[in-house]
Amino acid sequence: MYTGIVQAVCPLAFVDREPNLMRFGFTLPPAIADEVTLGASIAVNGCCFTVTDMSQDREGLAVTFDAIDETQALTNVKHFKPGTLVNVERSAKQNAEVGGHVLSGHIVGTASVSDIERDENRCRMTFSAPSPWLKYVFEKGYVAVNGASLTVAALDREKSTFAVNLIPETLERTNFSLLKIQDLVNIEVESQTQVIVDTVERVMAERLLEKD
Numbered sequence: 001m002y003t004g005i006v007q008a009v010c011p012l013a014f015v016d017r018e019p020n021l022m023r024f025g026f027t028l029p030p031a032i033a034d035e036v037t038l039g040a041s042i043a044v045n046g047c048c049f050t051v052t053d054m055s056q057d058r059e060g061l062a063v064t065f066d067a068i069d070e071t072q073a074l075t076n077v078k079h080f081k082p083g084t085l086v087n088v089e090r091s092a093k094q095n096a097e098v099g100g101h102v103l104s105g106h107i108v109g110t111a112s113v114s115d116i117e118r119d120e121n122r123c124r125m126t127f128s129a130p131s132p133w134l135k136y137v138f139e140k141g142y143v144a145v146n147g148a149s150l151t152v153a154a155l156d157r158e159k160s161t162f163a164v165n166l167i168p169e170t171l172e173r174t175n176f177s178l179l180k181i182q183d184l185v186n187i188e189v190e191s192q193t194q195v196i197v198d199t200v201e202r203v204m205a206e207r208l209l210e211k212d
Contacts, residue, residue, distance in 0.1 A: 002043045002103040004149025006087040006174045007032045015080050025064035033061040043089040046147030046186045048105025075107045076184040085175045087147045101142045101149050108133040110184040123166040130160040136189040144188040
């Protein structure tokens with residue numbers, strides 16, 4: 001489980017591509033490296049990965065992850081390269097404060113940046129998302145973008161877009177300040193909203209069948 005509060009932005013130290021597998025790694029800063037073990041879960045750009053290797057280096061704890069083909073196809077992991085800055089969050093401990101909203105690290109797909117509006121102390125970012133999962137996104141609801149818990153500021157279902165507002169603190173603590181038009185971000189929808197929508201759709205479909 002994660003909370004959607006990005007704890008660090010880390011540059012990828014390496015990216016190795018093999019048949020049906022991509023291996024990548026980076027160094028965790030000491031502040032969030034305590035008690036990491038092999039098999040631990042860490043969210044990278046919001047996607048839950050398992051630590052497959054680890055070693056100590058001069059800057060902190062170097063950790064390695066594996067991404068299979070399915071994960072690469074569904075996320076922006078496929079565009080990783082050495083030096084790419086990624087949002088990182090350790091899995092939440094029991095009784096930890098949930099500063100954002102509860103996340104599983106299971107990405108439903110990607111959205112592309114379609115517009116960026118910047119003015120003093122504010123940035124509004126709009127994403128294009130012509131995908132089935134957009135039905136789970138609602139204005140003023142929650143959505144996780146690259147692992148960061150955000151509130152949906154605007155939604156246009158006809159254009160298949162949604163927008164979020166980013167304060168300076170969020171821009172400083174995440175990789176959002178690096179995003180450009182057409183860049184892909186990972187999306188996780190709010191699980192309770194997904195359950196409610198799916199339940200309502202199922203009940204309505206059953207009622208229609210009963211009428212027929």
